[in-house]
Amino acid sequence: MSDVKEKVLLVGDNPFHGISHLSQERSRSRGFDLTLAEQAANLVMISHRNGADGFMFSVSDLTLSILRKISEYGGNVSLDLYPIVPYMYEYVRMANRLGGIPGLAKKFARELIMSGNLKSVAYGLDAAARADPTSLTKAYLAYEISRTKSSAGKQASLRSMLIHQAITDMALALDMDWFFEVCIDFLSNQRIIPGFNTGNLVYLANKFKAWGLGLERILIAAPFNKTGFQMNPSRTECEKILSSSKSSMVIAVSIFAAGYLNPSEAIDYIATLPHLKGVAVGVSKEKQARETFKLLQGGLGLEPSGLCCPAGTRA
Amino acid sequence: MAVLSRKDLRVAVIGLGKMGLLHSCILNVLPNVKLAAVCEKSGMIRRFLRGLFKNVPVYDEVERLSRLDLDAACVTTPIPSHFAIVKLLYSEGVTRNIFVEKTLASNYRQAKELCMLARRFGGTNMVGYTRRFAVTFSKAKALLDEDAIGEVTSFRTYAYSADFADGGGDGAGSTRGGVLMDLGCHAVDLALWFFGDLDVGTAKINSLFDGSSEDSVHFRVKTRDLQGEFDVSWCKPNYRMPEVGFAINGSKGTLEANDDLVQLKLRNDGPVRWYRHDLNDNVDFSLGGPEYFREDQRFVNLSMNDGEADVNFECAAKTDEIIAKVTSRAEKNE
Numbered sequence: 001m002s003d004v005k006e007k008v009l010l011v012g013d014n015p016f017h018g019i020s021h022l023s024q025e026r027s028r029s030r031g032f033d034l035t036l037a038e039q040a041a042n043l044v045m046i047s048h049r050n051g052a053d054g055f056m057f058s059v060s061d062l063t064l065s066i067l068r069k070i071s072e073y074g075g076n077v078s079l080d081l082y083p084i085v086p087y088m089y090e091y092v093r094m095a096n097r098l099g100g101i102p103g104l105a106k107k108f109a110r111e112l113i114m115s116g117n118l119k120s121v122a123y124g125l126d127a128a129a130r131a132d133p134t135s136l137t138k139a140y141l142a143y144e145i146s147r148t149k150s151s152a153g154k155q156a157s158l159r160s161m162l163i164h165q166a167i168t169d170m171a172l173a174l175d176m177d178w179f180f181e182v183c184i185d186f187l188s189n190q191r192i193i194p195g196f197n198t199g200n201l202v203y204l205a206n207k208f209k210a211w212g213l214g215l216e217r218i219l220i221a222a223p224f225n226k227t228g229f230q231m232n233p234s235r236t237e238c239e240k241i242l243s244s245s246k247s248s249m250v251i252a253v254s255i256f257a258a259g260y261l262n263p264s265e266a267i268d269y270i271a272t273l274p275h276l277k278g279v280a281v282g283v284s285k286e287k288q289a290r291e292t293f294k295l296l297q298g299g300l301g302l303e304p305s306g307l308c309c310p311a312g313t314r315a
Numbered sequence: 316m317a318v319l320s321r322k323d324l325r326v327a328v329i330g331l332g333k334m335g336l337l338h339s340c341i342l343n344v345l346p347n348v349k350l351a352a353v354c355e356k357s358g359m360i361r362r363f364l365r366g367l368f369k370n371v372p373v374y375d376e377v378e379r380l381s382r383l384d385l386d387a388a389c390v391t392t393p394i395p396s397h398f399a400i401v402k403l404l405y406s407e408g409v410t411r412n413i414f415v416e417k418t419l420a421s422n423y424r425q426a427k428e429l430c431m432l433a434r435r436f437g438g439t440n441m442v443g444y445t446r447r448f449a450v451t452f453s454k455a456k457a458l459l460d461e462d463a464i465g466e467v468t469s470f471r472t473y474a475y476s477a478d479f480a481d482g483g484g485d486g487a488g489s490t491r492g493g494v495l496m497d498l499g500c501h502a503v504d505l506a507l508w509f510f511g512d513l514d515v516g517t518a519k520i521n522s523l524f525d526g527s528s529e530d531s532v533h534f535r536v537k538t539r540d541l542q543g544e545f546d547v548s549w550c551k552p553n554y555r556m557p558e559v560g561f562a563i564n565g566s567k568g569t570l571e572a573n574d575d576l577v578q579l580k581l582r583n584d585g586p587v588r589w590y591r592h593d594l595n596d597n598v599d600f601s602l603g604g605p606e607y608f609r610e611d612q613r614f615v616n617l618s619m620n621d622g623e624a625d626v627n628f629e630c631a632a633k634t635d636e637i638i639a640k641v642t643s644r645a646e647k648n649e
Contacts, residue, residue, distance in 0.1 A: 018555050169600075172344075173343050174339070199602075200602075234597055
């Protein structure tokens with residue numbers, strides 16, 4: 001798998017889903033017009049014009065609509081995509097509404113079949129017949145790759161696909177080394193950088209070491225911010241892991257600690273971190289989209305040039 | 316005090332829905348804990364679990380756990396099954412250290428019976444009122460305990476989610492026991508923790524979908540010195556995540572607390588605000604929120620030392636009692 005030449009700046013999608021980790025009240029009060037795909041697509045494109053290399057997003061009906069809008073209106077916008085799967089919020093909500101995991105499994109099976117993606121269906125049938133989690137993992141990834149690519153259009157590049165924090169951390173906790181191996185091999189074979197979003201960076205690094213899996217083949221998205229918010233077990237421990245992982249590809253998320261920090265103090269801290277390969281930030285206003293990435297470029301002293309991937313990764 | 320002599324606490328998790336998975340994961344990363352077995356009724360889920368869990372036996376019946384020399388069990392099945400399963404855990408001698416996800420039982424009569432069993436068998440018993448382990452509510456409790464707002468005179472509390480904001484979900488709400496048991500119980504438990512015993516006043520339950528579902532509940536409580544008001548709904552648009560909040564009035568000022576922040580406002584002073592960022596919210600391993608780690612860590616530590624949980628069966632049964640009284644008052648249109 002490729003190395004990273006420079007830091008990458010990514011626009012995140014949390015504000016488009018009405019997420020604020022500072023307070024729910026804040027997300028309610030800042031309005032929900034952002035959930036309109038067209039407005040969100042506009043913010044992504046403004047961010048791109050002002051320095052963002054790519055878009056990190058949970059794969060959902062909304063974000064797929066955003067990708068379609070970007071493709072429709074963006075013309076030759078060449079956006080790097082970093083989808084996070086699955087969109088856990090929606091799956092948990094569906095499980096609540098459909099009577100738990102069995103109801104959810106039936107719904108997913110129907111969606112898989114309806115997708116018409118032969119690879120997904122084949123893996124899915126194998127998974128059902130043998131109760132095989134490996135095939136299920138492959139079926140799911142194939143399904144998400146397929147629907148992301150079909151929404152994104154030809155100009156966008158599927159650089160990486162990241163496993164959602166809840167799934168990554170559950171797999172870590174349950175010692176599911178096979179799961180990480182399957183994701184890494186399957187995505188690498190698709191010429192997509194395998195990624196993992198985690199709220200437990202230190203635990204992940206230690207597990208990968210114990211399993212003999214190198215960190216250099218994967219992209220990691222993990223919280224880094226001056227307050228240590230969501231940096232478990234502590235800011236110091238997370239910084240130590242980053243310092244000692246020269247060849248890792250870590251993208252910092254939650255750099256503003258969900259709006260708790262002002263941009264300059266947040267960026268000043270991020271600029272001190274060694275070996276960081278990129279940053280993802282959400283924007284909810286046009287002004288923010290214009291200013292944030294300029295600030296990041298200036299603060300981090302970089303001209304973004306993106307992750308260096310093997311050829312043939314265009315979505 | 317009977318302290319466990321061996322190194323690892325052997326724990327089984329019963330019911331592998333999303334809460335069972337969450338507790339299994341956290342227990343598996345806690346030091347000195349061994350996830351010794353999981354038990355799940357659904358054959359389909361069991362088949363996949365055998366592929367997921369390394370070296371952890373998967374069983375279909377609780378009785379089969381009795382041969383495993385377990386030290387503790389977590390019951391994370393749907394609420395209507397809690398009573399039967401906890402009774403089995405005691406009667407079959409599976410373990411006397413038992414954690415049950417909230418609510419303790421599906422009615423107060425069952426909850427009282429489980430309290431009797433807990434008293435008879437001893438051990439650690441605890442109910443999963445997770446919000447007691449959230450830093451914001453812990454801070455609010457500390458402020459109340461130090462009389463930061465003086466004598467408390469009234470409070471309002473809400474528990475909202477958007478789970479069914481766009482429809483009834485094919486009756487799934489009824490299988491979850493209704494909104495008061497599913498979500499409102501957190502507000503009731505916190506109110507009991509903050510203010511002590513409460514008497515239920517007027518109550519109204521609304522069914523918004525099929526006539527049998529319990530989708531929003533409003534009721535009042537009182538003590539000799541205090542009046543309170545609860546508003547609970549799982550049909551609130553824009554409440555992307557379930558949220559519980561309190562606004563508390565005291566003789567010296569007001570205190571507001573929810574899942575994200577605490578705000579203290581004393582008379583003639585500006586507000587002082589603490590976000591989770593300010594309250595040391597980090598844990599060794601976070602899944603589903605740091606409070607779950609603290610909760611499981613607490614249960615494990617108590618089980619190892621034969622300790623008594625703050626939110627034990629007796630304490631949690633009071634929430635079941637209030638839910639029963641609210642239902643009864645609402646049925647009588649009181």
